[in-house]
Amino acid sequence: xxxxxxxxxxxxxxxxxxxxxxxxxxxxxxxxxxxxxxxxxxxxxxxxxxxxxxxxxxxxxxxxxxxxxxxxxxxxxxxxxxxxxxxxxxxxxxxxxxxxxxxxxxxxxxxxxxxx
Amino acid sequence: xxxxxxxxxxxxxxxxxxxxxxxxxxxxxxxxxxxxxxxxxxxxxxxxxxxxxxxxxxxxxxxxxxxxxxxxxxxxxxxxxxxxxxxxxxxxxxxxxxxxxxxxxxxxxxxxxx
Numbered sequence: 001x002x003x004x005x006x007x008x009x010x011x012x013x014x015x016x017x018x019x020x021x022x023x024x025x026x027x028x029x030x031x032x033x034x035x036x037x038x039x040x041x042x043x044x045x046x047x048x049x050x051x052x053x054x055x056x057x058x059x060x061x062x063x064x065x066x067x068x069x070x071x072x073x074x075x076x077x078x079x080x081x082x083x084x085x086x087x088x089x090x091x092x093x094x095x096x097x098x099x100x101x102x103x104x105x106x107x108x109x110x111x112x113x114x115x116x
Numbered sequence: 117x118x119x120x121x122x123x124x125x126x127x128x129x130x131x132x133x134x135x136x137x138x139x140x141x142x143x144x145x146x147x148x149x150x151x152x153x154x155x156x157x158x159x160x161x162x163x164x165x166x167x168x169x170x171x172x173x174x175x176x177x178x179x180x181x182x183x184x185x186x187x188x189x190x191x192x193x194x195x196x197x198x199x200x201x202x203x204x205x206x207x208x209x210x211x212x213x214x215x216x217x218x219x220x221x222x223x224x225x226x227x228x229x230x
Contacts, residue, residue, distance in 0.1 A: 004159070029216065040124065042204050042220030043160065055215065087230070091159055098212050101148055107159030 002026070006092050012114045013076035013082045020113045021077045025094030032075050033105060034067055035091040043091055049075060050098045061086075082115045089113070122205055122221030129172075135192040139205035139221045140158050140184065146207040149181050151190045152173070154202045154223065155164050164190065195228045202226070 005024045013019050025032050031050055035043035036059075046059040052070040060067070066082075068074040078085055087111050093105040121201055122139045129149055137151075147168055152160035164179040166172045167187075172179045178191040188207075202223040208216050 007208070019221075033218075040222065041220050042120075042122070042206075042219075044220070045217055047203050048215055048217070056217065095160070095216070101208065102165070103217070104162050104165075105216065106163065109157065109159050116205055 001078070004092055004094055004106050006057070006090075006108040006111050008111060009109065010112050011112075012116065014048075014116055015029075015084060018078065018080045019082055019113065021079075021090050021091045021113070023075045023077070023092030023094075023108060026074065026096075026106055027073075029094035029096050029106075030072075030098045031095040031103065032069055032106075033073070033093040033095075034077050036061075037089040037110065039088070039090055046077070046090075084115050085107050087113055103116065117142065118208060120205060120221040123224055124212070124222050126225040126227055128227045128229065129195055131193050131195060131228055135195050135199070135226060135228075136154075137192075137205075137224050137226070139188050140186055141188075141207055142206070142217075143209070143219075144183075144207040145219060146194050146219075148208045149179070149220070150152070150189050150206040150208075151177075151179055152204040152220075153208055154204055156201075160204055186189050192226075195226075197228050197230050200226055200228050224226040 010042040034046040048056040049069040089110040095103040154160040181209040204223040
């Protein structure tokens with residue numbers, strides 16, 4: 001079956017522009033995660049959804065970052081007024097269950113955002 | 117200081133060598149330990165998962181966790197050029213979050229030459 005897909009794969013934005021990054025999780029997966037991976041670094045947790053509920057957004061760097069998953073499937077990460085420090089790969093992951101600490105997270109290929 | 121420390125490498129080895137990758141951590145609440153492999157321009161994929169201390173073996177891969185030293189390792193036997201990738205350790209706490217909130221190391225880039 002299809003894995004996690006993300007679009008666009010690459011995005012170039014001018015400083016100050018708004019961007020929207022899309023994640024299509026594996027069908028039926030309850031949990032969805034967003035991570036930010038800066039160059040040469042490991043992924044850093046941004047936010048977590050269980051179905052449509054955003055249960056944790058403690059990793060969002062500022063109030064310019066906003067994520068939603070309105071119908072419990074597709075998710076969008078929106079960044080307003082982009083800054084150069086927002087340049088990174090944004091990874092989405094999904095897992096089948098809710099609240100299972102042993103569940104496997106399946107990652108998408110990421111969206112590489114470059115802010116000029 | 118980061119919660120999880122990992123040498124970024126690169127680590128270069130000849131084909132057939134035994135590879136040792138390591139991470140140290142500072143948060144004693146971490147109970148779940150994972151190793152992910154990430155190829156260039158791809159997302160991470162789970163290789164090994166271990167709960168608490170101990171060893172786990174899967175084919176050419178062995179994961180070890182020493183909670184007393186806050187140290188985890190991944191060993192790759194008979195390394196192949198196809199093993200060339202970045203290896204990320206990841207950890208999560210047990211009950212505080214209610215979900216698998218992963219904390220990653222920086223990743224070690226491994227290069228296996230034919």
